[in-house]
Amino acid sequence: MAFQCQRDCYMKEFVTSVVSCCPADLKQEVNGKKETLKGFNVKLQDTILFPEGGGQPDDHGLIGDVPVLRVTRQGAEAIHFVRSSLEEGQEVQLKVDWERRFDHMQQHSGQHLITALADTMFGYKTTSWELGRQRSSIELDTPCVKPAELQALEEAVNEKIRAHVPVTVQLLSIDDPAVEKVRSRGLPDDHAGPIRIIDIEGVDANMCCGTHVSNLSHLQVIKLLGTEKGKKSKTNLIFLTGNRVLKYAEKSYSTERSLVSLLKTGADDHVEAVDKLQKSVKLLQKSNLSLLRDMAVLIAQNFKNSPQRGNFFSLHKKEGDNEFMNIIANEIGTEETLVFLTVGEEKGPGLFLLAGPSGVVTEMGPRVLEMLQGKGAGKNGRFQGKANSLARRGDVEAFLQEHCKHHASEEE
Known part of the structure; x- marks a missing residue:
């Protein structure tokens, strides 16, 4: 049997009747998330809504005023998934989403x-x-x-x-x-x-x-x-x-006009202009990394030279990376000092490093990871990873400070 949509591919509306309507589920993906919809599978006497097949997706459309979300083929039958029940035997008008079809x-x-x-x-x-x-x-x-x-x-x-x-x-x-x-x-x-x-x-x-x-x-x-x-x-x-x-x-013309405005060049010069920008960005990134490394060394030296320094050092900086944090930790020396460093948005995602005496880091690391809602791992006195949220950074700092005070009082 050929469906009406196959006999006349240009038909946009069609009157038919409902043969059956049974409860059913539809599994689909919405914005990257899988969800299951409750609804009904409807069989019609005939249909102008094409069921998926031959490499072609299914049609969308309406049965009366009820949206058809999926059409599949089972043997000689077309199955229409809808969210609302339809009465068996009732006459209905189909409308196809013509632009999609x-x-x-x-x-x-x-x-x-x-x-x-x-x-x-x-x-x-x-x-x-x-x-x-x-x-x-x-x-x-x-x-x-x-x-x-x-x-x-x-x-x-x-x-x-x-x-x-x-x-x-x-x-x-x-x-x-x-x-x-x-x-x-x-x-x-x-x-x-x-x-x-x-x-x-x-x-x-x-x-x-x-x-x-x-x-x-x-x-x-x-x-x-x-x-x-x-x-x-x-x-x-x-x-x-x-x-x-x-x-x-x-779409290409719209993109071209936007690039003309942003790059201040004609369309024919866009590739050359972007190439120059990329080279400039690479140079700036290289300079920025060099400055961050120098800054990391100065931050560590400033702490080491401070007469009031204790056994705990904490710092947050918006700009930076894992190398920046590791340089600070290496320069300070973590055999006797507990170092807690973070980079990224203050209440957003970022990176963290906890470095210090191996036993302390092994004990404190999982708790820090939990408070920062992050992912990470540690060994040899270093525990580092990604934080989904730095909103509780202050709580982590207070927790670590309290541990250092308690540890220092025990030694006395």
């Missing part, structure tokens, strides 16, 4: 065209592809694609677009001899019904379940951004089709 149609048909011509022109076979959110990629069975080949391929695909080549859909039975002549990477194990063939007239006939444009002119334009090294001697070809090219151009 048409974008997928453009990228998918664009992939078929690029794949076909890469094979015809250079013998490069497509082994997989990915329809990404911002850009798509085709995995080619070749270790590299030469720049001249990339240019020739881009010119060829856009020439087909300008030629208004029709794209049609054929439905063949699985035992039809014509199926053997069609390009395919195989059928899914749970395939049911006729074989669907996407035919780009005179260019390619390919077995596919996805939604496609009806004419290559609807692709508008294809831009091959370049290639990246793939796995196992393969090459990933990165491309944009149609509206994504327009959005890419708009």
Whole structure:
């Protein structure tokens, strides 16, 4: 069975009925965190919402006024996940998120065209592809694609677009001899019904379940951004089709204008200007590190020369690194002095070092780590690491001072 979205990829609204509605969970990732949503799996008499498959993501849309968050395929059925229950047997109107759908149609048909011509022109076979959110990629069975080949391929695909080549859909039975002549990477194990063939007239006939444009002119334009090294001697070809090219151009121009304002140079001079800035920053960083090292030595000497110095030294500095702290500890000498140093934002994340007599550091280190909500380890009289928050730095200092006073009184 072909769904209505496959019979007419351009249909935006459709009336059908609810076959079943069962409680279900949907696992998804939101802002990098995994969460499980409670809802319902809905089967419809037919659907214009494409279920994920063939390398193409699923459609989004509405059943009535209920948002459809996921559409998957189970055999010959499309399963729609929603948050609200729907009554079995009720008539409902579907609406597809057309911007998302048409974008997928453009990228998918664009992939078929690029794949076909890469094979015809250079013998490069497509082994997989990915329809990404911002850009798509085709995995080619070749270790590299030469720049001249990339240019020739881009010119060829856009020439087909300008030629208004029709794209049609054929439905063949699985035992039809014509199926053997069609390009395919195989059928899914749970395939049911006729074989669907996407035919780009005179260019390619390919077995596919996805939604496609009806004419290559609807692709508008294809831009091959370049290639990246793939796995196992393969090459990933990165491309944009149609509206994504327009959005890419708009974003690139906006970035260019921002750089003109920041760098005070024309667009053609941006690379040179950034190169100069990077070299200047490296020189400044080198000078800064040298100054920090000198400062660390002076800080340590000042403490050692102080007549009021005790057996505890504490310092916090916004700028610095592990080397800065270790220089101070080395210069002071930690055989008899407990040293507690931190660098970073006063109440934000940072680095810390606790150095002193081995037994004291081993005992105090874990407690300091806990108070700073950090991660670290210690050995040979040094305990250092990263602090998630330096907000309790004062508490740590008071805790260590109290320990030093108690230890000094015991010795007396």
